[in-house]
Amino acid sequence: MTRARAALPGKLGEYFDNRQEPGRAGLPVMSVTQHDGLVLRETIDRRTESTLAPEQHLLVRPGDIAYNMMRMWQGACGLADRDAMVSPAYVVLRPKPNVDPTFAYQLFKSERVLHLLWAYSHGLTEDRLRLYFDDFSSIPLTLPELPLQRSIGRVLQHWDTAIAQAQRLGELRERRLYGLLAHLIGMHQSGPLEPGWSREELGSLSQFKSGGTPDRSRAAFWGGDVPWVSAKDLKSFDLATSVEQLTSEGAAKITRVKAGAVLILVPGMGLFKDLPIGVAARELTFNQDVKALLPRRGLDPRFLAYALKASRKTLMDRVDSAGHGTGRLATDVLEGLPITFPAPPEQQTIVRVLDxxxxxxxxxxxxxxxLAKEKRAALQRLLPVDGFDHSADCSRVGALA
Structure with a gap:
């Protein structure tokens, strides 16, 4: 078998030009995101109205890759699938005939190339790093020949398609959950009480506990087996572990609650987007950004947690700013929240459906x-750190296709 011819050492400037054509009236305006690539500006939460005329934007064409100069080292780039306009603060890469755009877009998401993009960005601090086209074009990187680029690009695109379909399914499942919450609990939270249902303020239904942080300079307090729940752990509804854990000695310094406590984030940047809530699945501790609610007898802890999720919009409307982009849910707001609940047997029936x-x-x-883990592994196998050995890459593509 004839060994594939190795590519000569090159730089990214040999594969891309800088497209600097002005935008045109009637074209959609798109923004670059870190995880979703190029998206319509009107679909993102942080959208702002542009005062720029169309010709002050930059034109992107199908196959172009636009990137955010300040975030390219974090993977903030997008592959265009249509004629569109982007901010003049972006760089638009026009691929030359020797590069496959789909392959290049995947390449710019790989760990090895992200490190190179970071190394060639300039700025006094990381939040000021910028990657101009001249610096981008000088990055030393040799790409495989075009047929292999196309094969690798197609293989990696399979994972993107599968991930996007799974994410869509997740959105549908989440919508279904919140629909059930609204139907089974939310519709009872206001208005006349139905037979068998009661309503009281949360402050009279549960005891509130505050958390804390043991002295971080004391090594004897950290690295044990007692969960210490913080905002990053409240992505899970059932809380059995945590990113950081305490020793028994460290846990003794702060509040410790038993299984069944309902935990809710009260200050945090995420409060403007969501209301993180979880239920302790075991005895644990928690930090000062979290409140623990200990339901009184006769109120199922999981029902209470779901009731809080059903009141998500009401509570998020009461979140105020604690400065520096941090949201704050005041204790008196929580204490005054009306909770409507049925008798314990019906609570348990509702909990089973929602569980x-x-x-x-x-x-x-x-x-x-x-799927995301599989794709990262595929990226590592197909885009090795030591460069492209074409004969080895061909076998990798065949195995992963």
């Missing part, structure tokens, strides 16, 4: 994580 929907959503989330 099943939560489990379905959790399974899809795990599928998304597994």
């Amino acid at each position: 099943a929907a939560t489990q379905e959503l959790r399974q899809v989330s795990r599928l998304v994580e597994a």
Whole structure:
């Protein structure tokens, strides 16, 4: 078998030009995102109205790659699938005939190339780093020949398609969960009480506990087996572990709660986007950004947690700013929240239905994580750190296709 001819050492400027054509009236305006590539500006939450005329924007054409100069080293780039306009603060890469755009877009998401993009960005601090086209074009990188680029690009695109489909399924599962929450609990939260249902303020239904942080300079307090829940752990509804853990000695310095406590984030940047809530699945501790609610007898902890999720919009409307982009949910707001609840047997019936929907959503989330992990492994195998050995890459593509 004839060995594929190795590519000569090159630089990214040999594969891309800088497109600087002005935009045109009637074309959609798109923004670059870190995870979703190029998206319509009107679809993103942080959208701002542009005062620029169309010709003050930059034109992108199908196959172009636009990137955010300040975030390219974090993977903030997008592959255009249509004629469109982007901010003049972006750089638009026009691929030359020797590069496949789909392959290049995947390449710019790989760890090795992200490190190079960071190394060639300039700025006094990381939040000021910029990658201008001249610096981008000088990055030393040799790409495989075009047929192999296309093969690798197609293989990696399979994972993107699968991940996007799983994420869509996750969105549908989440919508179903919140629909059930609204139907089973939310519709009872205001208005006349139905037979068998009661309503009281949260402050009279549960005891509030505050968390804390043991002395970080004391090594004897950290690295044990007692969960210490913080904002990053409240992505899970059932809380059995945490990113950081305490020793028994460290846990003794702060509040410790038993299984069944309902935990809710009260100050945090994420409060403007969501209301993180979880239920302790075991005895644990928590930091000062979290409140623990200990339900009184006769109120199922999981029902209470779901009732809070059903009141998500009401509570998020009461979040105020604590400065520096941090949201704050005041304790008196929580204490005054009306909670409507049925007798314990009906609470448990509702919890079983909502637990099943939560489990379905959790399974899809795990599928998304597994597919993303598989793609990262494929990137590593197909885009090795030491450069492209074409004969080896051909066998890798065949194995992963």
